[in-house]
Amino acid sequence: MKSSLSDWLLRLWSLVVFIFLFAPIAVIVVYSFNSGRVLAHWEGFGFQAYIQASNNTIIKHSVVVSLEVALCSALLSTFLGTLGGIALALRQRGWAMALSTLLALTMITPEIVDGIAFLPWFVTLGVDVGITPLNKGLLRLTLAHTMFSLAVVTFIVRARMAGVDRRLNEAAADLGAHPWQVFRDITLPIAAPGIVAGALMAFTLSLDNTILSSFVQQPGYTPWPVYIFAAVKVALRSEIAAMSTVMLILTLIAIALVGFVLRRAGTSMIDTLTKH
Numbered sequence: 001m002k003s004s005l006s007d008w009l010l011r012l013w014s015l016v017v018f019i020f021l022f023a024p025i026a027v028i029v030v031y032s033f034n035s036g037r038v039l040a041h042w043e044g045f046g047f048q049a050y051i052q053a054s055n056n057t058i059i060k061h062s063v064v065v066s067l068e069v070a071l072c073s074a075l076l077s078t079f080l081g082t083l084g085g086i087a088l089a090l091r092q093r094g095w096a097m098a099l100s101t102l103l104a105l106t107m108i109t110p111e112i113v114d115g116i117a118f119l120p121w122f123v124t125l126g127v128d129v130g131i132t133p134l135n136k137g138l139l140r141l142t143l144a145h146t147m148f149s150l151a152v153v154t155f156i157v158r159a160r161m162a163g164v165d166r167r168l169n170e171a172a173a174d175l176g177a178h179p180w181q182v183f184r185d186i187t188l189p190i191a192a193p194g195i196v197a198g199a200l201m202a203f204t205l206s207l208d209n210t211i212l213s214s215f216v217q218q219p220g221y222t223p224w225p226v227y228i229f230a231a232v233k234v235a236l237r238s239e240i241a242a243m244s245t246v247m248l249i250l251t252l253i254a255i256a257l258v259g260f261v262l263r264r265a266g267t268s269m270i271d272t273l274t275k276h
Contacts, residue, residue, distance in 0.1 A: 025248070032241035039236040049238035050246075059227070059243055066224040066247075068138060069213075070206035073145035077153050078199040080146070085157025085198075086191060103151035111148070115215030118144050122216060137221025144216045145206040152205065153198035160194025161187075196257075204254045207247065 032050070036043030053059050084103070088096050106114075118140075126134035133139055210225040217226055224247060231240055 028241050029245050029248070032238065032245045034238045034241070037237060039238050039241055049242035053239035053243040053246075056239060059224075059239065062222050062224045062227040063243060063247070065138070065141075065221050066207055069141040069145055069223060070203045072138070072142040073149060073206045074199050074203040076142065077146045077149045077202045078195060081150050081153025081198055081202075082157050082191065082195050084150075084154040085159075085194065086161055086187060088154065088158045089161035090187075103154055106147065107151045111209075111211040112215075114144070114148065115212045118147075118212070119215045135218075137218035140216045140218065141213060141221060141223065144212050145202075145209055148209065148212060149202035149205045153195075153202050156198040156201065157191055157194040160197075161191055200254045200257050204251050207251055207254075 031039050031042070033045050033047065034042050035046035035048050084099065088100060122134050122140050125131045208225055209223070210229055213223045214226045214229065217223065222230075224243070228240055228244065231237070
């Protein structure tokens with residue numbers, strides 16, 4: 001009796017927590033169909049907000065900037081994170097612990113500290129030293145977001161490779177395969193689910209990065225989260241809720257793909273390789 005009562009209370013508490021967390025998001029989604037100009041005043045159901053958002057060049061440009069930065073940072077962090085994750089999983093040495101510690105520090109460091117550090121660093125290199133590419137807003141945002149998501153990709157790939165039997169690589173080498181062939185035909189297919197999941201996670205993290213982006217952005221390269229943060233100081237308009245709903249759907253799709261890839265991974269890839 002006590003056990004069933006505690007289970008019921010735990011489920012009730014979980015439901016309350018979920019409602020508390022997701023009710024504000026549900027409100028934004030519902031009010032994105034508000035036909036009024038201001039989100040706080042409901043004036044009827046309609047799609048005017050989505051039409052206005054699609055016709056607003058500033059909103060569309062900020063969304064495009066966010067998508068471009070998210071794609072570029074995801075590609076760069078996935079490339080570097082894949083190499084780092086595989087190296088950490090297959091080479092258990094002293095430097096591996098140091099690298100893991102360094103990456104963990106980048107994850108727990110507050111974003112405002114990263115932003116304060118990046119801003120003078122970009123200004124020094126771009127203006128004082130004369131590295132002109134660092135004066136471009138798109139490159140600044142890409143590098144900053146890559147630093148933030150690199151550790152996430154590395155640890156996801158490392159977790160994927162942690163349980164791999166090293167004898168697979170050794171057997172391939174004994175059969176005459178070159179190191180590049182071993183990496184291409186053995187290591188990379190095994191790590192592929194983790195690589196895809198890490199790339200999608202990096203893309204998602206970049207889309208909603210606000211604090212870091214607000215420090216390193218330049219005029220003409222304002223990401224969508226920073227635009228929202230500036231716009232809500234005046235009034236939360238319906239078109240902002242409409243575009244936020246669209247971005248929310250994109251984020252949920254990316255997260256769902258991450259879960260699907262990780263779920264499908266399992267040990268099927270290893271079983272396939274051992275059969276061949």
